[in-house]
Amino acid sequence: MTYCVGLFLKDGLVLLSDTRTNAGLDHISSFSKMHVVEQPGERMLALLTAGNLAITQAVWNRVQEGFPLGEEVHTLRDVPSMFRAAQLVGAAVRDVFETDGPAMKAQGVAFEASFLLGGQIAGGPMRLFLIYAAGNFIEATADTPFLQVGEHKYGKPILDRVVKNDTSLADGVKLVLISMDSTLRSNLSVGLPIDLMVYREGEQKVSLSRRITEEDSYFRQVSQRWSDSLREAYRALPSPGWIAD
Numbered sequence: 001m002t003y004c005v006g007l008f009l010k011d012g013l014v015l016l017s018d019t020r021t022n023a024g025l026d027h028i029s030s031f032s033k034m035h036v037v038e039q040p041g042e043r044m045l046a047l048l049t050a051g052n053l054a055i056t057q058a059v060w061n062r063v064q065e066g067f068p069l070g071e072e073v074h075t076l077r078d079v080p081s082m083f084r085a086a087q088l089v090g091a092a093v094r095d096v097f098e099t100d101g102p103a104m105k106a107q108g109v110a111f112e113a114s115f116l117l118g119g120q121i122a123g124g125p126m127r128l129f130l131i132y133a134a135g136n137f138i139e140a141t142a143d144t145p146f147l148q149v150g151e152h153k154y155g156k157p158i159l160d161r162v163v164k165n166d167t168s169l170a171d172g173v174k175l176v177l178i179s180m181d182s183t184l185r186s187n188l189s190v191g192l193p194i195d196l197m198v199y200r201e202g203e204q205k206v207s208l209s210r211r212i213t214e215e216d217s218y219f220r221q222v223s224q225r226w227s228d229s230l231r232e233a234y235r236a237l238p239s240p241g242w243i244a245d
Contacts, residue, residue: 001189002033002150004048005179006116007172008128008140010165012200012207013118014172016180017048018150020191034195035060037076040205043121045076045085046197050150051113051133055096059113062092082127086117090135097133114149119199126201154186155179169198174222177212181223194219 004017017033031053037045047063049056066073069088079085093113101111111133118128128140130147140147142165148156158178167175173196183190198208212219 002050003152003155003180003183003190004033004050004116004150005146005148005155005176006118006128007163007176008145009167009169009172011169012198013128014169014176015046015048015118015197016176016194018190018194020189021053022189032195034197036206038206042204044199044204044206045119048116055113058096059089059092063088067092081124082119082121086129086131086137089115089117089131090137093133094135116147116149120204122204151183151187151190154183177219177222178226181226
């Protein structure tokens with residue numbers, strides 16, 4: 001399993017993914033789930049993946065090498081818009097299902113994959129999509145400014161309470177790290193290191209890219225201070241009047 005989250009903010013995108021994959025308790029390894037296509041000044045697209053690693057890698061290879069979209073073959077480096085990029089990824093997902101789905105079903109393996117696609121192509125708006133295993137997708141909006149894939153339930157409450165479209169990029173980084181820390185503490189199938197990327201609207205290039213490991217002092221500080229703050233907050237709540245101390 002994995003956890004990926006993307007914030008769709010007024011000033012840009014904040015994207016975060018873990019790297020753990022597992023095929024049982026005795027086979028745990030790390031693979032980057034964040035794939036970036038960057039042509040500075042022209043386009044920046046990031047694809048974050050969750051689910052069966054063989055499926056997600058097959059999809060990534062298709063959209064890198066070229067895949068039919070309508071009557072033309074496209075890659076993420078030449079699709080004309082973010083919407084068409086989301087369509088391309090969705091079409092690649094359906095093709096992998098048609099190719100590998102029957103054999104996976106025969107082996108009792110579920111076809112599980114989901115993707116976050118975010119970025120901007122010059123001349124068009126910045127966009128963030130969630131693409132499902134069926135190849136269909138939804139889009140983040142100013143009213144719904146974050147999307148998640150993978151093991152998302154532990155990291156969702158803080159985002160529901162705090163994230164707004166006008167949240168700053170710096171605050172967005174803090175929030176996705178808190179969201180990831182909550183997930184790391186509650187689910188062993190998600191693990192360090194984690195990949196962080198920040199994109200500033202209108203730049204068509206990666207603004208910040210960082211691999212965060214167990215030795216990262218800032219992440220350790222965020223984790224510890226968030227835990228301490230939660231303890232202080234619950235202790236400060238009034239006791240219920242209908243139960244004795």
